[in-house]
Amino acid sequence: xxxxxxxxxxxxxxxxxxxxxxALETVQTVRKPLRQTLTQKVLPPVVAVALVLAVWQALITFxxxxxxxxxxxxxDVWAVLEKAWLQGELLGYIxxxxxxxxxxxCLALLIATPLGLLLARVKLIRAAIGPILSGLQxxxxxxxxxxxxxxxxxxxxxxxxxxxxxxxxSIANGLLSGVDQVPPLFQRAGRTLGATGLKGxxxxxxxxxxxxxxxxxxxxxxxxxRSLMAAEIIASFPDLGVGLGQLLENGRNASDMAMVxxxxxxxxxxxxxxxxxxxxxxxRRVLRTRGLLVKG
Numbered sequence: 502x503x504x505x506x507x508x509x510x511x512x513x514x515x516x517x518x519x520x521x522x523x524a525l526e527t528v529q530t531v532r533k534p535l536r537q538t539l540t541q542k543v544l545p546p547v548v549a550v551a552l553v554l555a556v557w558q559a560l561i562t563f564x565x566x567x568x569x570x571x572x573x574x575x576x577d578v579w580a581v582l583e584k585a586w587l588q589g590e591l592l593g594y595i596x597x598x599x600x601x602x603x604x605x606x607c608l609a610l611l612i613a614t615p616l617g618l619l620l621a622r623v624k625l626i627r628a629a630i631g632p633i634l635s636g637l638q639x640x641x642x643x644x645x646x647x648x649x650x651x652x653x654x655x656x657x658x659x660x661x662x663x664x665x666x667x668x669x670x671s672i673a674n675g676l677l678s679g680v681d682q683v684p685p686l687f688q689r690a691g692r693t694l695g696a697t698g699l700k701g702x703x704x705x706x707x708x709x710x711x712x713x714x715x716x717x718x719x720x721x722x723x724x725x726x727r728s729l730m731a732a733e734i735i736a737s738f739p740d741l742g743v744g745l746g747q748l749l750e751n752g753r754n755a756s757d758m759a760m761v762x763x764x765x766x767x768x769x770x771x772x773x774x775x776x777x778x779x780x781x782x783x784x785r786r787v788l789r790t791r792g793l794l795v796k797g
Contacts, residue, residue: 554575557572557574557575558574558575560572561574561575569758570756570758571758572758573758573759573762577759578759578762578763578766580759581757581759581760581763582763582766585763590743591767593742593743594743594744594745594748594764594767595745595767595771597742597743597744597745598729598730598733598744598745598746598768598771599771599775601657601660601661601664601729601744602664602722602725602726602729604661605660605661605664605665605668605725605728605729606664606668606721606722606725608661608664608665609664609665609668609669609672609721609725610672610718610721612665612669613668613669613670613671613672613673613676613717613721614672614673614676616669616673617672617673617674617675617676617677617680617714617717618676618680618702618706618707620634620673620677621676621677621680621681621706622702627677631677634670634673634674635670635674637666637669637670638670638671638674638724642663642666642667642724642727642728642731642732643731643735645662645663645666645667645728646663646731646732646735646736647735649662649663649666649732649736650735650736655736655738655740655741656738656740656741657741659732659736660729660732660733660736660741663728663729663731663732664725664728664729664732666728667724667725667727667728668721668722668724668725668728669721671717671720671721671723671724672717672718672720672721673717674717675713675714675715675716675717675718675720675721676710676713676714676717677713678713678716678717679709679710679711679712679713679714679716679717680706680710680713681713682710682712682713683705683706683709683710684709687705687709688701688705688706690705691704691705711787712787712788712791715780715783715784715787716784718780718783719776719780719784722775722776722779722780723772726768726771726772726775729744729746730745730746730749730768731746732746733745733746733747733749733750734746734747734749734750737750737751745764745767745768745771746764746768748760748763748764748767749761749764749765749768752764
């Protein structure tokens with residue numbers, strides 16, 4: 502009859518196997534050297550920007566485009582930016598648009614989150630509203646500006662309405678997609694442990710659906726920003742202040758291409774900055790907690 506006693510050799514093998522499995526599950530936290538970080542993350546975008554500026558300047562220098570009313574030189578755009586900064590107007594342009602965009606996005610978040618959860622839990626409501634949300638998500642945001650102006654007038658409420666109509670469908674659909682990808686085993690385990698109703702939604706569904714939810718948030722912010730720019734360009738009014746969209750429209754009305762490029766660069770810079778400062782770190786944290794991204 503075979504003995505069931507564990508020999509010291511077998512115990513050592515089991516301990517080694519356990520240690521190996523623990524090592525596989527452990528996220529490595531070794532930080533990359535500063536030089537490697539600069540080379541991999543900072544240098545590529547800097548080189549890309551330098552190449553764009555070089556090509557831009559070459560078009561002017563070699564007179565490929567010799568009409569400054571169509572393509573201003575980089576130095577001309579920089580002069581306009583510097584003038585706006587020295588006059589104390591540059592931060593005002595940015596803050597007017599950013600404050601509207603972030604407030605509108607937060608309102609969209611408060612509406613879209615419970616809406617997405619409701620669609621995920623109630624099949625009848627999902628069947629009725631789900632296709633409408635998908636259709637609204639594909640509808641260009643600029644289409645909402647004329648009716649919003651007629652309904653609400655030229656005011657900030659109109660701006661927020663356009664942002665909500667652009668962002669809510671994206672956030673709700675992102676959350677809905679995340680919930681659909683939650684393994685049913687998680688839900689059953691939660692119910693077994695007593696996590697039902699709102700408790701189950703908060704402790705089980707939302708954490709498990711975070712990757713899809715965060716993707717929806719990123720897309721929702723993109724739609725918020727685009728919707729706001731469309732509203733500011735079309736529905737310009739002095740009492741609304743001068744945001745980046747209004748600055749772009751002012752440049753077009755004045756046929757000042759340097760101002761037009763100034764507005765375009767500021768819109769692009771703000772969009773990239775918000776993504777890098779808020780959504781990219783949030784996305785990395787969600788992936789890292791799931792072992793999908795090694796901390797470096």
